[in-house]
Amino acid sequence: MDLPRTQPGRTPPAARRSAVLAVLAAAQFTVMLATSIVNVALPQIRAGAGLSDSGTTWVVNAYSLAFGALLLAGGRAADLLGRRRVLAIGLALFAAASLAAGAAASPGVLIAARAVQGLGAAAIAPAALALAMDLFPPGPGRGKALGVWGAVSGAGGAVGVLLGGVLTQAWGWAWIFHSVALGAALVLTAVAALVPRTAGRTAGRFDLLGTATVTLALTCLVWGLTTARGAGWTDGRVLGALVAAAALLAAFAVIELRRPNALIPPRLFATGRVAAGNLLMALLGSVWIALFFFLPLYQQQVLGYDALAAGAGQLPLAAANMLGSALAPRLSRRIGATATVTAALLTEAAGLLWLSRLSADGTYLADVLGPSILVGLGLSVAFVQLTALAVDGVPPQDAGLAGGLVNTTRQVGGAIGLAALATLAGSVTTHAAVHQSYEEALTAGYRTAFAVSSAILTATALLAPLLSRRTDARTATARTRPASHPRIPRTTRIG
Incomplete structure (x- = not known):
């Protein structure tokens, strides 16, 4: 059942907005869950589906490839065709592809289904974010909404590792995909029941x-x-x-x-902090995906944990992520968004530097727990603030595109970072294996990856204030214009 159409410029009552935000956040959580839920189950998927080494890699890559490549198209389609409609289509496609992946009897079908999953995700992520921004105009309400967004985005990655381990051990790897299909179907039902049809579709040609x-x-x-x-x-x-x-x-x-009718019109970068937000998000993304790749591997291949134990080890990181996302809007109001971003990036960098001291004979409590909490806090606060930067001052008709762009930069940044860090870690492991044990060589590679990740985030933290100063210079000019010129409202305060 569809609710009445909302009128442009009007927002639903607070209770309804909260319910709709919960549904949209659940859609984002589902997308992030599918990104990480297969990581701990790859050995079982390989054996069950008869995959080769390269085929196993493409169970992960096919999803990431389609997701990253099609996000801009998904965001623009949401603006032109209607965000609710594109969200619903994306969820239906996502659920169907997940079912197909769980029922796949051959490697080709499984990899193709993962690619279609990525296609659905590329429609879901920007449409859901744009709908959330439509609900909450600039101000404290939007800050809280972005806090929820950050919490579910970070938690989706961590919970995916845990859920993948639980389902794989209890019922087998196929249930990883069946559970995602069920979740997407439930979210689709909630979208149909709760998300109003908006009148904010953009005129124009694709x-x-x-x-x-x-x-x-x-x-x-x-x-x-x-x-x-x-x-x-x-x-x-x-x-x-x-x-x-x-x-x-x-x-x-x-x-x-x-x-x-350009896909990325120049007006998208003419106001606000879109360029700065996307650049910084790409740098954050370059270490984000790699973190959830290397940390479970260390727990399984070095510490000897099974899939369930490795997944449970992500819970403190997920809890810290949710706490940081809740604190992010308050920190921004108190010390300014630039200072908040800088502090968050340095906090995450400190956690990664701590992880660079891992040892082959280490323990979870001594080597993983503390840095996981630091990383979770820093990651979540930085994600919330950079998402706000990336949609700051964007015209309403381009909200879906802005959401697609910031997701694209995070995904592409993640692909670049993971490829570079995995290659670097593999090279270090190969050289170390000449005179060290297998576990020690693996640990040496992981330590290097975490150390380089820490250096990247430290450099990003130093870059953030410089970008904000240049942006502030532009907005200061805008403030000197005569009062007859309307000002575009700002999403978040910088500095």
């Missing part, structure tokens, strides 16, 4: 040429980066894909400058 070009460019980029993890950076296929991605991105830039 930029087919620009969309096709950037989608192909992102596909080449993400494919090249994920393939580099196994084949190496000098592999001809990897180099060819990266060169093609660069050429296609250059062509996309030329195309967009000449089209009246």
Whole structure:
């Protein structure tokens, strides 16, 4: 049953807004859950589906590839076709693909189903975020909504590892996908019942040429980066894909400058802090996905944990993430968003630096618990604030595109970071294995990955104030304009 259409500029009562936000957050949680839920079950999936080494890798890569490459298209489709409609279509596609993955009897079907899952996720994530921003105008309410968004986004990654371990041990790997399908179906039902039909659809035409070009460019980029993890950076296929991605991105830039209905219109960057938010989110994403890749591996391959124990080990990180997301709006109001972002990034960097001291004969309590809490707190606060930056001052008609863009930068940043860090860790492990035990060599690789991740976040923290100062200079100019010129409302206070 559909609720009455909401009128432009009006918001539903507070109780209804809270219920709708819960539904939209559940959609985001489902997307993030599917990103990490397979990680601890890959050995069982490989044996059950008859996958090769490369095929096992593509159980993860197929989802990430489709998700990252199609997010911009999904965001623009949400603006042009209606955000609620695109969200519902994405959830239905996501649920159907999840069922197909759980029932797959061959490697090809499983990998194809994961790719379709990614397609559904690329529609869900930007549409849900845009609907959430529609519900809450700039101010404290939006800050709280973004806090909820950060909590479910971070918790989805951590809970996915735990749930994957529980389901794999209890009922087998197929139930990983069946549970995701059930969750998506429940969210779809709630969307149909609670999310109102909005009147905020944007007039315009879909930029087919620009969309096709950037989608192909992102596909080449993400494919090249994920393939580099196994084949190496000098592999001809990897180099060819990266060169093609660069050429296609250059062509996309030329195309967009000449089209009246550009996929990424210049107005998106003319106000607010969209560029700064996306750049910083890409850098945060470069270590985010790698964290949930390396930490469970250390627990399983070095500490000897089974899938369930490794998943349970993520609970403190998830709890810290939810706490940090709740605190983020309060911190921003008290000390300013720039200081909040900087402190959050440095906190996460400290946690990763702590993880870089892992030992092969370590324990969870001594080596993992403390840094996990620091990382969870820093990650969640930074994510909330950078999401706010990335939608700050965006015209309402481009909200879906802005949501797709910030998700794209996080996904692409994550693909770049994971490919580079996995290659680096593998190289260190190979050299260390000459004179160390297998566990010691693995640990040396993980330590290096965490140390480099810490350095990246430290540099990002130092970069954040510089970007904000340049942005403040632009907005200061805007404040000097005559009163007859309307000002675009700001999403969050910087500095």
